[in-house]
Amino acid sequence: MSRKLKEKAVHRLSSEKGTIIKRWGRKVTVALIYPNTYYVGMSNLGYQQVYYLLNQREDTICERVFLPDREDMDEYQRTGTPIFSLESQRLLREFDIIAFSIPFENDYLNALKILQMGNIPLLASISGGVTSFLNPEPMADFVDLFLIGEGEEVVNEFIDSFIKNNDAEKVELLSKLTKIEGVYVPSLYSVRYKTDGTIESFVQKGKASRKVKRRWIRDIDSAHTLSRIFTPETEFSGMHLVEISRGCGRGCRFCTAGFIYLPPRIRNPKSILDKIEPGLKNAEKVGLVSAAASDYPFINSLCAPLIAKGKKVSVSSLRMDSTTDELVDALKESGHKTMTFAPEAGTERLRNVINKGISEDDILKSVEMAISRGILNAKLYFLIGLPTETDEDIEGIVKLAKRIKKEVLALTKEAGRIGTITLSINPLIPKPWTPFQWSPMEDVKSLSNKLKYIKESLKKEGNIEVIHENPKDSYLQALLSRGDRRVGGIIRAALETGSWNRGIKESQVETDFYVYRMRGRDEIFPWDFIDHGIEKGYLWKEYERALKGQFTPPCNPPKCHRCGVC
Numbered sequence: 001m002s003r004k005l006k007e008k009a010v011h012r013l014s015s016e017k018g019t020i021i022k023r024w025g026r027k028v029t030v031a032l033i034y035p036n037t038y039y040v041g042m043s044n045l046g047y048q049q050v051y052y053l054l055n056q057r058e059d060t061i062c063e064r065v066f067l068p069d070r071e072d073m074d075e076y077q078r079t080g081t082p083i084f085s086l087e088s089q090r091l092l093r094e095f096d097i098i099a100f101s102i103p104f105e106n107d108y109l110n111a112l113k114i115l116q117m118g119n120i121p122l123l124a125s126i127s128g129g130v131t132s133f134l135n136p137e138p139m140a141d142f143v144d145l146f147l148i149g150e151g152e153e154v155v156n157e158f159i160d161s162f163i164k165n166n167d168a169e170k171v172e173l174l175s176k177l178t179k180i181e182g183v184y185v186p187s188l189y190s191v192r193y194k195t196d197g198t199i200e201s202f203v204q205k206g207k208a209s210r211k212v213k214r215r216w217i218r219d220i221d222s223a224h225t226l227s228r229i230f231t232p233e234t235e236f237s238g239m240h241l242v243e244i245s246r247g248c249g250r251g252c253r254f255c256t257a258g259f260i261y262l263p264p265r266i267r268n269p270k271s272i273l274d275k276i277e278p279g280l281k282n283a284e285k286v287g288l289v290s291a292a293a294s295d296y297p298f299i300n301s302l303c304a305p306l307i308a309k310g311k312k313v314s315v316s317s318l319r320m321d322s323t324t325d326e327l328v329d330a331l332k333e334s335g336h337k338t339m340t341f342a343p344e345a346g347t348e349r350l351r352n353v354i355n356k357g358i359s360e361d362d363i364l365k366s367v368e369m370a371i372s373r374g375i376l377n378a379k380l381y382f383l384i385g386l387p388t389e390t391d392e393d394i395e396g397i398v399k400l401a402k403r404i405k406k407e408v409l410a411l412t413k414e415a416g417r418i419g420t421i422t423l424s425i426n427p428l429i430p431k432p433w434t435p436f437q438w439s440p441m442e443d444v445k446s447l448s449n450k451l452k453y454i455k456e457s458l459k460k461e462g463n464i465e466v467i468h469e470n471p472k473d474s475y476l477q478a479l480l481s482r483g484d485r486r487v488g489g490i491i492r493a494a495l496e497t498g499s500w501n502r503g504i505k506e507s508q509v510e511t512d513f514y515v516y517r518m519r520g521r522d523e524i525f526p527w528d529f530i531d532h533g534i535e536k537g538y539l540w541k542e543y544e545r546a547l548k549g550q551f552t553p554p555c556n557p558p559k560c561h562r563c564g565v566c
């Protein structure tokens with residue numbers, strides 16, 4: 001093992017606060033892998049939460065493993081050092097359980113790279129994280145078992161059963177573990193395909209259940225999700241992240257978080273403040289994490305005491321129809337220079353199609369409110385390639401940007417400095433578990449033309465910047481999120497050939513079949529075996545309402561039963 005790499009790990013540990021180091025012995029040992037670098041992984045709350053939960057147990061040791069930093073790759077290759085854990089620098093094969101927390105599909109390749117660099121066969125791990133309860137099938141070939149749902153609700157049951165059945169042979173152990181609600185063992189299901197390539201049947205074997213129920217927390221104040229380890233080497237360094245609510249009831253028809261975390265659940269502000277109190281000494285800023293922080297009803301009574309303590313606050317996202325003056329003031333006082341909003345579409349018609357329910361007035365008022373309170377820059381998120389989108393809707397983005405510039409930026413002149421508007425434009429990826437799951441993604445060429453048109457139309461407008469995802473990357477993400485088990489062959493080929501493009505060629509899988517094809521009303525989807533509580537018929541109805549531009553009001557738990565979750 002490279003001494004240099006080992007010393008770097010020890011140094012990294014020494015710069016952390018909150019690390020949990022345990023003595024090895026008669027305990028279950030879990031290598032918890034984040035399929036990206038330390039810098040990225042340590043800002044992921046879900047990952048920190050699972051690490052913390054496992055280490056709360058007397059009978060378990062959980063250690064972290066990351067993709068090596070780019071600058072260390074040569075040292076790994078030169079010395080032939082296998083990947084090792086951070087806490088005790090042990091090799092992956094020394095652990096009882098190799099567990100992944102995978103939030104993004106594009107990290108699938110990293111996950112296999114880590115197994116390969118750890119000298120672990122590509123089929124010996126368990127996985128959790130958002131991608132698992134969206135559509136785990138592209139990774140089914142490489143994972144023994146998926147935990148479907150919110151980690152807080154299922155990890156302890158899983159470890160209890162693992163300890164109880166640990167002496168069984170692997171096949172028998174996996175079969176016993178499927179008794180836990182939320183456990184999905186791909187090898188206990190067989191998939192048959194029709195000649196047209198769609199799924200004919202998805203059949204369980206042995207004791208496996210027909211559907212795998214998503215696990216979610218009913219009492220959200222029973223498990224707080226917050227930063228546990230503080231390190232200077234991460235994206236949100238110096239920030240104490242805390243989840244203030246989970247899920248969102250707005251029902252935006254492109255948004256997975258709006259469906260797979262239903263019903264929306266709100267945490268009690270006092271319990272949040274109590275929970276983050278011990279960690280506040282390690283951070284100057286508190287990051288309030290939520291699908292729509294401005295919808296959190298106690299946002300002001302959360303920000304005020306934190307600011308009174310001399311802390312700064314930051315929020316993950318804001319809705320233009322629920323952002324208050326007080327919240328903007330709190331962000332201004334916390335040094336925010338840019339307000340981020342998500343109108344998503346350039347016309348009212350298309351905003352109704354996606355069920356955003358935001359008027360042009362809401363957009364102008366909230367940017368104006370921010371500027372009049374001293375936050376001079378605005379970042380606006382837009383989606384292109386939406387169902388029913390027309391050239392007029394694309395023109396609508398250009399017109400809206402120009403109108404904001406003309407009407408609102410004029411205000412900044414009084415402040416003696418012109419603010420900037422940044423448009424962040426992303427292609428729609430019609431994701432599983434949304435009403436758009438039937439819809440194809442728009443062609444990469446057409447998306448590129450639309451981006452070119454928007455940039456051309458705004459290039460002479462000073463103080464307006466356009467940034468965007470590369471539609472080719474979105475194509476890949478669509479493939480990995482809408483694919484079935486056969487897409488696993490592409491991921492393996494990409495690992496072996498070193499690139500996605502060569503992997504796709506080598507695998508000979510028809511990728512447009514997954515990305516560009518309109519799906520049948522009653523087609524079996526690769527992810528249909530997951531039971532989120534949401535009726536498929538409800539999502540179809542929402543799709544039909546989208547095509548008619550009909551708005552659906554926010555959900556209202558627990559009185560409402562419309563989608564089937566409550």
Ligand code: SF4
Pocket residue numbers: 249262263264555556557558559560561562563564565566
């Ligand atoms: S049943 Fe109603 S309240 Fe419950 S999650 Fe569904 S839409 Fe929301």
